[in-house]
Amino acid sequence: MKEKQPSDQLKRPVYDQLAERYDRAMQPLERLCLARWRAAALRELPAVGRLLEVGAGTGLNFRHYPPNARGAAVELSFEMLRRAHWKTERPADVALVQARAESLPFADDSFDAALATLVFCSVASPPMAFAELRRVVRAGGRIVLLEHVRPDNLLAPLFDCLNFFTARLFEDHFNRRTALEATTAGLRVLRVERHLLGCVQLIVCEV
Numbered sequence: 001m002k003e004k005q006p007s008d009q010l011k012r013p014v015y016d017q018l019a020e021r022y023d024r025a026m027q028p029l030e031r032l033c034l035a036r037w038r039a040a041a042l043r044e045l046p047a048v049g050r051l052l053e054v055g056a057g058t059g060l061n062f063r064h065y066p067p068n069a070r071g072a073a074v075e076l077s078f079e080m081l082r083r084a085h086w087k088t089e090r091p092a093d094v095a096l097v098q099a100r101a102e103s104l105p106f107a108d109d110s111f112d113a114a115l116a117t118l119v120f121c122s123v124a125s126p127p128m129a130f131a132e133l134r135r136v137v138r139a140g141g142r143i144v145l146l147e148h149v150r151p152d153n154l155l156a157p158l159f160d161c162l163n164f165f166t167a168r169l170f171e172d173h174f175n176r177r178t179a180l181e182a183t184t185a186g187l188r189v190l191r192v193e194r195h196l197l198g199c200v201q202l203i204v205c206e207v
């Protein structure tokens, strides 16, 4: 008889195992380009208002937040969230909440803007996560994404192959079309800035 698999709800998030090494592993990329791209993503958000970050990880975006930021940073992995809590740059008025992007524990129109960096490659259901963002961010509010995606060029088949392994090993999808998913979910995509031959994109949307 086939062994029973643990349900998705009971499975430990894969980032619980990666949390300890995450900041160290990201350091070379941060130095090369990522810190700059994070800062540019945060500049797309309003300087005031209630901010939601989804999949905040260990809080590597905190140092780019606007001064006096207030709102919430949501993260699925307890171990990632614990490290976010330790960050000295953690904004005092931003609550750290363990939750799934697909099921956000906030009332409708709770935020003026939202941010996600390197998250939509990992979420189990991008359509559900976008639907939740549309629900909790007020009409006219900004949603800014910095994501690695399937490039729209000759590299695309390579990303499809890579995805076969990364999705199984790390639940990280290398061939998501995140800007298209955002449009399909009913968001207005205002701008897409392409980096590294379109493999990384800054996607600026409006509800």
Ligand SMILES: C[S@@+](CC[C@H](N)C(=O)[O-])C[C@H]1O[C@@H](n2cnc3c(N)ncnc32)[C@H](O)[C@@H]1O
Pocket: 013, 015, 054, 055, 056, 057, 058, 059, 060, 061, 074, 075, 076, 077, 080, 099, 100, 101, 102, 116, 117, 118, 119, 122, 123, 124
């Ligand atoms: C590559 S890390 C990025 C972390 C952080 N945003 C950054 O830029 O460093 C992806 C993060 O998304 C989180 N994540 C994955 N699926 C999620 C979901 N459904 N809801 C909330 N967070 C999720 C993971 O636990 C992980 O911390």
